[in-house]
Amino acid sequence: xxxxxxxxxxxxxxxxxxxxxxxxxxxxxxxxxxxxxxxxxxxxxxxxxxxxxxxxxxxxxxxxxxxxxxxxxxxxxxxxxxxxxxxxxxxxxxxxxxxxxxxxxxxxxxxxxxxxxxxxxxxxxxxxxxxxxxxxxxxxxxxxxxxxxxxxxxxxxxxxxxxxxxxxxxxxxxxxxxxxxxxxxxxxxxxxxxxxxxxxxxxxxxxxxxxxxxxxxxxxxxxxxxxxxxxxxxxxxxxxxxxxxxxxxxxxxxxxxxxxxxxxxxxxxxxxxxxxxxxxxxxxxxxxxxxxxxxxxxxxxxxxxxxxxxxxxxxxxxxxxxxxxxxxxxxxxxxxxxxxxxxxxxxxxxxxxxxxxxxxxxxxxxxxxxxxxxxxxxxxxxxxxxxxxxxxxxxxxxxxxxxxxxxxxxxxxxxxxxxxxxxxxxxxxxxxxxxxxxxxxxxxxxxxxxxxxxxxxxxxxxxxxxxxxxxxxxxxxxxxxxxxxxxxxxxxxxxxxxxxxxxxxxxxxxxxxxxxxxxxxxxxxxxxxxxxxxxxxxxxxxxxxxxxxxxxxxxxxxxxxxxxxxxxxxxxxxxxxxxxxxxxxxxxxxxxxxxxxxxxxxxxxxxxxxxxxxxxxxxxxxxxxxxxxxxxxxxxxxxxxxxxxxxx
Numbered sequence: 001x002x003x004x005x006x007x008x009x010x011x012x013x014x015x016x017x018x019x020x021x022x023x024x025x026x027x028x029x030x031x032x033x034x035x036x037x038x039x040x041x042x043x044x045x046x047x048x049x050x051x052x053x054x055x056x057x058x059x060x061x062x063x064x065x066x067x068x069x070x071x072x073x074x075x076x077x078x079x080x081x082x083x084x085x086x087x088x089x090x091x092x093x094x095x096x097x098x099x100x101x102x103x104x105x106x107x108x109x110x111x112x113x114x115x116x117x118x119x120x121x122x123x124x125x126x127x128x129x130x131x132x133x134x135x136x137x138x139x140x141x142x143x144x145x146x147x148x149x150x151x152x153x154x155x156x157x158x159x160x161x162x163x164x165x166x167x168x169x170x171x172x173x174x175x176x177x178x179x180x181x182x183x184x185x186x187x188x189x190x191x192x193x194x195x196x197x198x199x200x201x202x203x204x205x206x207x208x209x210x211x212x213x214x215x216x217x218x219x220x221x222x223x224x225x226x227x228x229x230x231x232x233x234x235x236x237x238x239x240x241x242x243x244x245x246x247x248x249x250x251x252x253x254x255x256x257x258x259x260x261x262x263x264x265x266x267x268x269x270x271x272x273x274x275x276x277x278x279x280x281x282x283x284x285x286x287x288x289x290x291x292x293x294x295x296x297x298x299x300x301x302x303x304x305x306x307x308x309x310x311x312x313x314x315x316x317x318x319x320x321x322x323x324x325x326x327x328x329x330x331x332x333x334x335x336x337x338x339x340x341x342x343x344x345x346x347x348x349x350x351x352x353x354x355x356x357x358x359x360x361x362x363x364x365x366x367x368x369x370x371x372x373x374x375x376x377x378x379x380x381x382x383x384x385x386x387x388x389x390x391x392x393x394x395x396x397x398x399x400x401x402x403x404x405x406x407x408x409x410x411x412x413x414x415x416x417x418x419x420x421x422x423x424x425x426x427x428x429x430x431x432x433x434x435x436x437x438x439x440x441x442x443x444x445x446x447x448x449x450x451x452x453x454x455x456x457x458x459x460x461x462x463x464x465x466x467x468x469x470x471x472x473x474x475x476x477x478x479x480x481x482x483x484x485x486x487x488x489x490x491x492x493x494x495x496x497x498x499x500x501x502x503x504x505x506x507x508x509x510x511x512x513x514x515x516x517x518x519x520x521x522x523x524x525x526x527x528x529x530x531x532x533x534x535x536x537x538x539x540x541x542x543x544x545x546x547x548x549x550x551x552x553x554x555x556x557x558x559x560x561x562x563x564x565x566x567x568x569x570x571x572x573x574x575x576x577x578x579x580x581x582x583x584x585x586x587x588x589x590x591x592x593x594x595x596x597x598x599x600x601x602x603x604x605x606x607x608x609x610x611x612x613x614x615x616x617x618x619x620x621x622x623x624x625x626x627x628x629x630x631x632x633x634x635x636x637x638x639x640x641x642x643x644x645x646x647x648x
Contacts, residue, residue: 008393011452013639019388020449021632026385029369031357032080033141033304035350037110038357038371038382039078039086047627049075051088053110054382056371065112070627071620072590076103079136081178082145084110087118087136093590093622101592103133105150107178116181120152120174128155137173138198141304141351146179149198154189171196173204194222199257200305205279206252206262207234217555224252226279229260237262237283243559250277250285253299254308263288263299263308271295271469274311289313289321295467302327302356303349314467316399316411317441318343330374334360337379341365343442361385363397363415366443386445393418395451397441402460402494404487411468412460412491413439414500415451426646427456427501429492429521429529433512435477435484438467450509453639456500462487462517477513478541479562481570485520492521492528505646507531509638512594512623513538515585519572519602522579531645532583533638536594536623539573539602541566547595573598576605582612584641586634588621614641 011019023043030039038054040062047070052062068075068090078088085107092102105118119133130153138149156169172189173196176182187196187204195208206226211219220242225234238250252264261276273290277283289296289311298312300320310322322328327346334344341360347369348357354374361367366386372379384390400414416422428450432439439459447457461468464477464484474480492508495501508529510518515537521529538544541561548557561567568574583606587599599615606613616637618630625631642648 007391009391011392013453014636016449016452017632017636017639019392020445020452021635022386022388022628023626023631024366024385025387026369026383027075028077029347029357029382030077030079030086031348031350031355031371032083032110033351034083035352035355035371036083037080038369039080039110040383041075041078043628046629047071047074047621051075051078051086051108056380056382063111065110066106066108066115074626079139081107081139081148085114085146085178086110087148087178089133089135093592099590099592100129100131102131105133105136114179116178118150118176118178118181120183122155130155132171137196137204138200138202139304140202142201144175144202147175147177149186149202149204150174150176151196152183152189197252197255197262199255200307201257203229203257205255206237208252212552213555215555216552218552220556220559224250226252226262228279228281235281237277238264243556250275252277254301254306255279256308261286265297267470270471272297274299288323291315293468295469297467300346302346303353304351309346314438314440320344326374330356330372334358334372341367343367357382361443363442364394366394366445392452394443394448397444397447399441400458402491404463404490408463408487410460410462410487410491412458413441415444415447415457415459416500417451417454417456420454420456422456422500424499424502425456426454426505426642426648427458427492427495427507428642429458429460429488429495429506429508431460431462431488431508431510431514431517432465433510433514434466435464435513436466436473437513438465446509446511449635450639455507455642456495458491458495460488460491462491475562476560477517478560478570479566481520481566482524485517485524488517489521489525489528504530505648507533507642507646509533509535510537511535516572519579519583520570522581523572523575526578526580529581531642532579532581533585533641534583534599534602535586535625535634536588536591537572537585537599537602538594539598540571542568542571543573543598543601544594547597573602573605576602576611577609579606579611582641582645583614584638585613585615586618586625586637587615588618588623588625588630590620591623593623 027041036057044050049068050064051066054062072093074091076089076091090104094100108115122130132153134150152174154168170189170191171193173187175184192209194210197206199205210222224237226237240251250266252262254263263276265272268290272295274288274296277285296313300310309324312320338360343361345359356372368384369382395415398414401409438461462484477484496503508518515534518534545561548554585599587596603615
């Protein structure tokens, strides 16, 4: 794509909030087996979404086939099973006191007819609820039209004589005909099963089990077993210990039937590397790709059998290396054809892989989807992801490094306002969520909004981030909060020292763990940031622990947070008296990641000590705040708040 020749649009504050706050036009997209149609989950007004079908041969306006309200149902993904029929996943939150999340799978024809619920239902004998509606693990590309392999959670039932049928409990695999809903058990359920991996051609080759703790919670260890070709016997493969920080064995992700190997990740000199392990009984392990500086953390798969074709890693930018000769050559050619969109991903493919659905974008291009015809050597654009930003000048993102107080060099990204000389201007530090995550180079709607409004934005990959190996992750950003938060503060000091930030106009904005970091920075240094915006923040580590107490993940959350003085010292709500800057918070009332009670607690504690605080609650929205109107409000209020607090 060549840069636009249209005159750049200058947005008012209200227009900028609406343009950047609008959700992506295409949340997810899938290519039909014959390569003639795409199914797209597109944003509608507010929180609503719609599945549309676009005919790539006939053209015309995409046809809507099914809607979701966003309250409480949300379409999360749709995949073609045949050229005429789709399977779509729906995410729901039961809006009651406990707020429980569910998923359900439905089948629907491409014209909107023939809708069926595919998720197996419970009955009046069931002794529990069914949250997990199942996942597609094999589209069976070698035949069996209209059939898929899906996981299913079996809920125990009461049988004759009030006995419990324990043999029908846990995760199993079924072969399902989505036309008539006929189903056959392929892998019987196990109470401790958590994962099944197919070879992409209809055979389950790997199973993951996770033993419970003595208290009935999920354990930290996952045990993988495998089967040799044409065998029913399960053999030991590997074990991994969850919770981050290394020490893991081989974690399988995919099986290559023809090579008879499993691809997966394991630690190599303290960083994640890609390996493949032979499934012939020898368990011979071969290193496929490793880096001395960052984790190799992405597995590139393509086609309806999801074959492995490459791997990726992120240094200052995400890099992809293809093993497949054709895709390696094509990737190089596309890099030359789309020089302004270096972030290229192959999203889907037709059954014969002649037609490839791909995404291309950059820091200054939110991205667009293309269909590449390998036989014709032609490429056609389908749709952009954010048409609202057409001809709006976007800000270049530059990879930078800055020194922490102890001399450690911290990587990050700096975004300056379009046309700015980057000298003595308002600035924002924006720590990422997680903490088990990292920022990468590319388009970021939140950072781009603030850059459009005249702020420099620094996104630090502080210690506690993932992607840089075990030593960088440390004990995670909660146990090692003091180090992580010190790095974030040092990023703010670097902006001032470089002459980029006006020290009287330096703010901090964060979401989730980033919101926690935004609040906790003021506990360490109350004078550095002049305004704090925290979206869905963790504010009290003990409250975060207690939110998980009634879930099977409690033991993992408990260990992740840990015990000791850091729990109180690292909780901004318990140290509100040290915060001097005004605080603005946003939170969805249906947030299952971080309960809204955490923001309410923070607001109460700040008010108790006479601090300036405002909490904006978004009714019925969850952690992601997937509502264009709500996001527009959030951006507009944040900008106004920062300007007032900084005297702009």
